[in-house]
Amino acid sequence: MRTFVFAALAVAAIAFLCVDTHVVAALAHYSGNLAGPATMAMFAAPSASFRGIQRVRAEANDDPVKVFAELQRTVEAFKAEQEKALADIRKKVEDPLQAEKVERINADISRHTAALDEINAAIAALKLGGGGGAPNADVQAHAKAFDGFFRRGAEAGLRDLEVKAGLTSQSNPDGGFLVPTQMEATIDRVLGTVSALRSAARVITISTGSYTKDVNMGGAAAGWVGEEEARTETGTPSLRSLEFPVMELYAEPYATQIILDDARIDIEQWLADEVSITFAEKEGAAFITGDGVKKPRGLLSYEKVANGSYAWGKTGYIASGHASAFASTAPADALIDLFHALRAGYRNNANWLMSDITLGALRKMKDGQGNYLWAPPTTPEAPSTILGKPVITDDNMPSVGADAFPIAFGDFQRAYLVIDRAGIRVLRNPYKVNGKVAFYTTKRVGGGIQNFEAVKLLKIATS
Numbered sequence: 001m002r003t004f005v006f007a008a009l010a011v012a013a014i015a016f017l018c019v020d021t022h023v024v025a026a027l028a029h030y031s032g033n034l035a036g037p038a039t040m041a042m043f044a045a046p047s048a049s050f051r052g053i054q055r056v057r058a059e060a061n062d063d064p065v066k067v068f069a070e071l072q073r074t075v076e077a078f079k080a081e082q083e084k085a086l087a088d089i090r091k092k093v094e095d096p097l098q099a100e101k102v103e104r105i106n107a108d109i110s111r112h113t114a115a116l117d118e119i120n121a122a123i124a125a126l127k128l129g130g131g132g133g134a135p136n137a138d139v140q141a142h143a144k145a146f147d148g149f150f151r152r153g154a155e156a157g158l159r160d161l162e163v164k165a166g167l168t169s170q171s172n173p174d175g176g177f178l179v180p181t182q183m184e185a186t187i188d189r190v191l192g193t194v195s196a197l198r199s200a201a202r203v204i205t206i207s208t209g210s211y212t213k214d215v216n217m218g219g220a221a222a223g224w225v226g227e228e229e230a231r232t233e234t235g236t237p238s239l240r241s242l243e244f245p246v247m248e249l250y251a252e253p254y255a256t257q258i259i260l261d262d263a264r265i266d267i268e269q270w271l272a273d274e275v276s277i278t279f280a281e282k283e284g285a286a287f288i289t290g291d292g293v294k295k296p297r298g299l300l301s302y303e304k305v306a307n308g309s310y311a312w313g314k315t316g317y318i319a320s321g322h323a324s325a326f327a328s329t330a331p332a333d334a335l336i337d338l339f340h341a342l343r344a345g346y347r348n349n350a351n352w353l354m355s356d357i358t359l360g361a362l363r364k365m366k367d368g369q370g371n372y373l374w375a376p377p378t379t380p381e382a383p384s385t386i387l388g389k390p391v392i393t394d395d396n397m398p399s400v401g402a403d404a405f406p407i408a409f410g411d412f413q414r415a416y417l418v419i420d421r422a423g424i425r426v427l428r429n430p431y432k433v434n435g436k437v438a439f440y441t442t443k444r445v446g447g448g449i450q451n452f453e454a455v456k457l458l459k460i461a462t463s
Contacts (some may be wrong), residue, residue, distance in 0.1 A: 007416035064380040071112035075376045078105040106251045106360050113384055148445040181366050186272040195280045197287040200351055201410035207418045210245040246421045246444040247295050251275040254436040287447050296447030300405055307341045317457040324402040332365045332373050338409050341456045346411040351390045353408040355397045400460055410455030419446040
């Protein structure tokens with residue numbers, strides 16, 4: 001009976017929530033005590049901890065209103081205890097127990113804000129995957145044929161069905177078979193909700209091996225003129241072509257033949273669960289620190305210069321005022337300077353990007369008027385802010401330390417470009433490991449800065 005209850009909940013999630021992997025994973029996680037091993041084996045829930053990504057768990061027992069209320073209470077407690085700690089410092093009677101209490105409450109704030117982020121991300125993922133109506137006959141036929149290929153290795157007619165379903169215009173491409181459209185959409189939803197920079201950047205899809213964009217490094221020239229006066233020639237715009245190649249990202253999950261033979265198991269969902277978090281984790285790291293060799297070029301991998309010496313093709317930075325930390329006096333000034341280093345036109349849609357540890361340190365900072373720089377969400381759906389701008393946390397961003405660049409501030413839609421090549425391919429190999437079938441799964445993705453004016457960095461340094 002207990003197994004039946006869990007299975008019914010899972011089926012309901014699949015039927016009404018567009019087979020969202022994270023809702024099913026959450027049910028599996030929070031209802032594990034209701035389900036037997038056979039039922040639990042139907043769902044491959046990702047592990048609980050990943051570096052550099054925001055987990056999306058539509059937790060069954062999380063009410064966003066309750067989490068928001070708890071966050072508000074915790075923030076007020078944090079402020080009260082932080083004021084006590086600051087008073088102790090001013091009296092030169094610093095209490096280590098008080099400092100420990102502040103850190104503990106600070107960690108609770110991180111936990112509550114992360115919970116709200118996860119709930120809102122899960123809701124957004126469901127909305128993205130919720131419409132579209134029933135697939136057409138060719139798409140359904142391809143999905144059915146792919147299931148046969150996946151379970152039994154049956155390839156007959158699958159290549160032609162890829163073309164009919166609109167997945168490719170090539171009748172004989174190399175490198176495995178394209179996954180069904182719904183499975184690709186499921187993976188894309190996960191990538192879009194768990195990869196922090198991807199969620200903020202501009203994302204485009206191409207069908208070739210690279211994307212080329214012409215950019216104007218100086219802006220269009222203009223001048224004033226009277227109604228009947230001669231028009232003198234303005235300067236020619238300085239154009240430069242940026243090329244963003246897409247690189248191959250792969251995962252290779254294994255399945256036993258017993259699982260493949262079980263018709264109750266949704267094989268498409270199983271593969272999506274297996275590869276989506278792996279892809280998101282690898283992507284997330286590359287979008288921040290990738291060197292551009294066989295991977296995207298990361299936000300922090302370009303040449304960096306003091307903002308006063310900024311030139312196109314380089315990333316400008318503001319120094320923190322201390323060689324290994326924030327300045328001991330007026331530490332918030334560096335963030336205010338970073339805020340204003342970004343041109344006003346880019347600040348309208350700007351976000352902060354930093355690790356959760358760095359954000360924890362910034363919560364304690366005040367401006368010159370004694371106001372905390374960090375502000376909690378004003379509603380369950382709203383983000384937390386610093387100086388009125390939303391904060392995105394990504395633990396691939398470096399921690400505070402000498403010569404590190406732990407904070408970025410910019411309009412990432414205009415600053416960073418993510419390029420997806422359409423199609424995710426699977427190559428089936430039943431011979432690699434005895435008793436198991438390997439599924440070599442690949443997608444192609446690229447990335448890099450497309451507008452160097454639209455983002456600024458904070459460097460931990462004196463200058």
